[in-house]
Amino acid sequence: MFSNNQTDILIIGSGIGGSTMAAGLASSGLNILILECGAQLPDSLANADQDKIFTEQFFKPQEEWFDKDKKPFRPGNYYYVGGNSKFFGAVLARYRKEDFLEMEHEGGISPAWPVTYEEFEPWYTKAEALFKVRGDARFDPTEPYHSKPYPYKAIEDEKAIKVVKDKLIAKGLNPYPLPLAVDIEHWKKTRKVPWDAHPHFFNGKIDAETGPLTQAIQYRNVRLQTNSKVLHLKTSPTTNRIEEVIYSLNGELQSIKPKLVILSAGAIHSAALLLRSNNLQNSNGLANSSGMVGRNFMNHNCSAIIGFNHKYTNDAIYSKTFGINDFYLNDGAKGLPLGNIQLLGKVSGKILKANMPLIPSLALNYFSKHSIDFYAMSEDLPSANNRVFVEGDKINLVWERNNWEAHQKLVHKFSNILKECGFYLVLNQPFDKRTPSHQCGTIRMGNNPKDSPLDSYCRSYDHDNLYVVDASFFPSSAAVNPALTIAAQALRVSNHILKSSL
Numbered sequence: 457m458f459s460n461n462q463t464d465i466l467i468i469g470s471g472i473g474g475s476t477m478a479a480g481l482a483s484s485g486l487n488i489l490i491l492e493c494g495a496q497l498p499d500s501l502a503n504a505d506q507d508k509i510f511t512e513q514f515f516k517p518q519e520e521w522f523d524k525d526k527k528p529f530r531p532g533n534y535y536y537v538g539g540n541s542k543f544f545g546a547v548l549a550r551y552r553k554e555d556f557l558e559m560e561h562e563g564g565i566s567p568a569w570p571v572t573y574e575e576f577e578p579w580y581t582k583a584e585a586l587f588k589v590r591g592d593a594r595f596d597p598t599e600p601y602h603s604k605p606y607p608y609k610a611i612e613d614e615k616a617i618k619v620v621k622d623k624l625i626a627k628g629l630n631p632y633p634l635p636l637a638v639d640i641e642h643w644k645k646t647r648k649v650p651w652d653a654h655p656h657f658f659n660g661k662i663d664a665e666t667g668p669l670t671q672a673i674q675y676r677n678v679r680l681q682t683n684s685k686v687l688h689l690k691t692s693p694t695t696n697r698i699e700e701v702i703y704s705l706n707g708e709l710q711s712i713k714p715k716l717v718i719l720s721a722g723a724i725h726s727a728a729l730l731l732r733s734n735n736l737q738n739s740n741g742l743a744n745s746s747g748m749v750g751r752n753f754m755n756h757n758c759s760a761i762i763g764f765n766h767k768y769t770n771d772a773i774y775s776k777t778f779g780i781n782d783f784y785l786n787d788g789a790k791g792l793p794l795g796n797i798q799l800l801g802k803v804s805g806k807i808l809k810a811n812m813p814l815i816p817s818l819a820l821n822y823f824s825k826h827s828i829d830f831y832a833m834s835e836d837l838p839s840a841n842n843r844v845f846v847e848g849d850k851i852n853l854v855w856e857r858n859n860w861e862a863h864q865k866l867v868h869k870f871s872n873i874l875k876e877c878g879f880y881l882v883l884n885q886p887f888d889k890r891t892p893s894h895q896c897g898t899i900r901m902g903n904n905p906k907d908s909p910l911d912s913y914c915r916s917y918d919h920d921n922l923y924v925v926d927a928s929f930f931p932s933s934a935a936v937n938p939a940l941t942i943a944a945q946a947l948r949v950s951n952h953i954l955k956s957s958l
């Protein structure tokens with residue numbers, strides 16, 4: 457069915473964007489080849505071993521990127537079938553209706569998207585079905601309109617978590633069940649660890665591999681090829697279409713001529729690949745007549761907040777079932793937006809030890825047993841100066857935080873609330889550039905080709921057979937988890953492609 461070096465559609469990357477595109481296009485009968493640079497993450501004891509995951513950083517690639525001061529760092533960016541979602545917290549949240557509109561923040565303006573929430577809504581509904589999301593849309597005051605309820609009922613809070621949730625409700629907050637792509641019964645049967653940051657092999661987390669990819673490769677016309685790293689896209693000198701893609705398969709150079717290319721290598725690698733593929737006609741890199749490829753990198757401002765009280769005992773296992781959006785659209789007192797709070801996912805003594813190796817394990821285990829942990833997330837605003845650029849194989853990531861004051865206010869506000877709930881010791885720790893988990897924005901979509909490389913269906917303005925469908929397309933980062941929005945857009949784009957001719 458597949459000829460040696462031709463295919464109808466080539467998808468680069470099997471993360472949320474690539475796998476969901478494959479699922480959306482599979483029924484077309486077109487030959488679809490997915491090239492993934494990583495291998496399948498195997499079933500192994502290491503998957504549930506917190507010493508391996510956090511102390512040894514066993515799954516983190518031995519890779520270096522360079523920061524604004526040219527200093528090397530080792531990023532938590534994962535290359536497996538399923539991409540970063542193999543490690544994700546499986547919170548599949550819709551962006552709020554307001555996130556699609558221009559919004560003022562303390563650090564500046566968050567721009568409007570070229571599509572409205574109303575246009576996106578049916579695709580969110582389909583993506584929730586594809587990822588079998590468990591949730592309940594009735595509790596969050598910022599929840600936008602849903603045309604259908606979540607396909608499965610929300611995952612219940614563990615006992616120790618419910619106690620704290622009730623205290624927050626008594627303080628006037630509106631905790632809501634996190635929308636989660638986890639088959640909790642399956643997970644509980646096989647795993648006694650949280651799912652956020654914990655890899656798995658078909659243990660109940662519905663990620664890009666176990667969800668859309670598994671569905672897509674059931675079709676004979678869809679093929680996944682692993683250990684295949686795309687190195688270069690070549691354009692035709694006459695049409696400027698992508699005519700050939702060069703990749704390395706287990707170290708050997710190969711080439712393929714697809715009719716359509718869908719680039720889904722993640723916000724950093726997709727930009728890097730386009731920049732590296734520069735040629736005479738496209739001296740700035742491909743898809744880059746706007747000069748915006750690689751720019752407007754965003755990553756969310758995030759912190760862990762941990763509240764401790766020696767009389768509180770936390771025997772919860774996964775601890776990731778509710779969130780709070782009471783400060784999402786404003787600060788709770790008509791001020792500017794601050795962001796989202798959600799449970800982080802049980803920070804154990806071993807996880808603390810990986811971050812604080814000098815403190816005795818006994819003390820850290822005690823602290824963990826009597827504490828509860830949250831994740832505070834605020835919007836990171838697009839700035840052309842925050843960018844990915846390449847020097848040969850080298851990836852440079854320049855990221856200066858903005859809207860940080862709003863984030864600090866959120867951390868301060870929620871820390872005080874936890875104190876009022878009896879957690880007399882509250883600690884916080886920001887996540888830094890080594891955690892590019894929510895990377896986005898580097899090849900944004902927009903209505904004006906002068907300032908955006910992609911149109912609102914993620915098609916390149918410069919090359920009409922190139923689409924970029926991963927977190928790169930985001931015009932703004934909002935302040936909730938990004939994966940569902942990538943998946944919804946992938947379904948919307950695949951439907952659009954099927955309606956047009958290749």
Ligand SMILES: Cc1cc2nc3c(=O)[nH]c(=O)nc-3n(C[C@H](O)[C@H](O)[C@H](O)COP(=O)(O)OP(=O)(O)OC[C@H]3O[C@@H](n4cnc5c(N)ncnc54)[C@H](O)[C@@H]3O)c2cc1C
Nearest residue numbers: 469471472473493539540545546547686722926927937939
């Ligand atoms: C620890 C952690 C927790 C997270 N928790 C959540 C959460 O709870 N909710 C949420 O919404 N989001 C979460 N995220 C973020 C979420 O996982 C990402 O937003 C999402 O996976 C991004 O999908 P993507 O398609 O843009 O890219 P990726 O997932 O990065 O996929 C890109 C794929 O392309 C492959 N690739 C890269 N370069 C090449 C190349 N040159 N050739 C071939 N293949 C290539 C990669 O191996 C990878 O498989 C989390 C991320 C992490 C790391």
